[in-house]
Structures are given as C-alpha cells and as structure tokens.
Amino acid sequence: MRKNKLYVFLSILTIIFLFGTAAICTQCGANIDKVVEGLGDNIDEEPAGDETGGEQPSGTESDEAPPGDETEPEEEAEEPEPEPEPEPEPEPEPEPEETFIEASDEISGHVKENGSVYPGSYVHISDTTAGNQVKGYLSFDISELHGKTVQDAEINFISIESFNNPESFASALVVKVYNYIRLDPSDFAVGGVHLASIPISAASYTISGDTLKDELQEVLDNEVRDYFQIKLGLNAATNGDGISDGITIHCHEAVLYISYTD
C-alpha cells in the first residue's frame, strides 16, 4: 500500500514538473520571440534610421540635387542648337571684261639710225636710201586699267603693208616690249623683251602668249606707266640698194586686246 501511494505521489510530482517545465519553456519562447522581434525591429529600423537620420542633411541635398541635375540637362537639351550657318556659296568667278586699244598716234612713230625722230600714225620699219636702219614704235594707252588682272592679251596687227622689197634682206619683223616713254634718238638702241618674230611676208599677225600677258601685267601694276610700248625692227639692217625697203603699220591697225578682271 505504501509503495502504491509512493508511486502515485511520484507520478503527480513528475506531472507537475513536466507541466511546470512546459510553462517555463513557453514563456521563454515568447520572450525569445519578443527579443528576436525587438532585434528584428532594430535591424529593420536601423537602416531606415540611417537613411533618414544619417543621410538626411546630405540626403535632402542629394534628393534635391538629382531633380536639379535631371532638369538642367533637359533644359539644355530643349534649347535648340543654333542652326549652323550655311556656308556662303563661293562667289562666282567674275566674268572677265574685254577691251581693244588702238595704238596711240601721239607717241608712236619711228626713229632712224642717224637719230632722226618721226612721231606719227604711220610707223615705218625699213632701211633708208642711205642704207640706214629704221625702227618703229607703238604705244597703247592702258592708263584706265591699272590694278586690273590680265586674263588674256593679244596684239593684233590687222594690216601689215610692205613697200619695195624688204624680203630681199630681211626674213622677219621682230617685236619687243620696250619702254621708250617719249620718242627720242636714244630709243633706237638695242634692247627689250622679245615678243614675236613675224614672217616678213605676213599681211597680218596676232601676238599672244604668256610673255605678252606677263609684260602687260607688269605695266598695269606700275602706276607710273600709262602706256604699254613695243619696238619693231627688221632682223637685218639693209640691202644697200639705195632704195628704202620695208614695212608700214598704221596705228589704227595695231590693236591691243586685253581680257581682264578686277
């Protein structure tokens, strides 16, 4: 009987112990959950607190700044870029102008080897009855063309007349650029820039080429010189036959053609 009572008593104690333990464990679990929740709250809140609290001063600035940064480029982008000015079309090459200048009566003429000077519109290139040589001189008034640029140039001898028999001793009429200014005996001298050798039998002739252009340009560039001047001579002196043989060119039949631009 005593053993039975003891068993019952022990069983009751065991049950009470188990219930007590279970109750304690339940309470501990709740507390742990609270602690864990609390920790969880802290963990969750801390980052939020750091975001709002730690970064607030600069966070507000940075929050404000990005919209500013975003809008500014937009504004820049909205500003239409200025249309690039269309490249000016290259000015068309100016059309060259042309002019024809007859040799001037006033300072054209011829000069004999003995120093005699004959200004006038009839220019002789010949020998004389005394066997002297005669050279001819032609001047073209280019005073209105200073500063122009020569594009093309010609000297047209529209009519070349021969008298007697210059072919008997000369084969060519030699033309040179020669700045004689006003005719005087010294202009009979040799010299000048060779432009052409015209066959003695030619009835007309045109001189062209770069030498003429360049020489003409040089005179146009020289404000002091109002005339483009040339000298003409036979390529032999005389046949000594006591007769004057030669060529005549009239001033109005010697024409300087110039194509020029400003």
Ligand SMILES: [Ca+2]
């Ligand atoms: Ca002669």
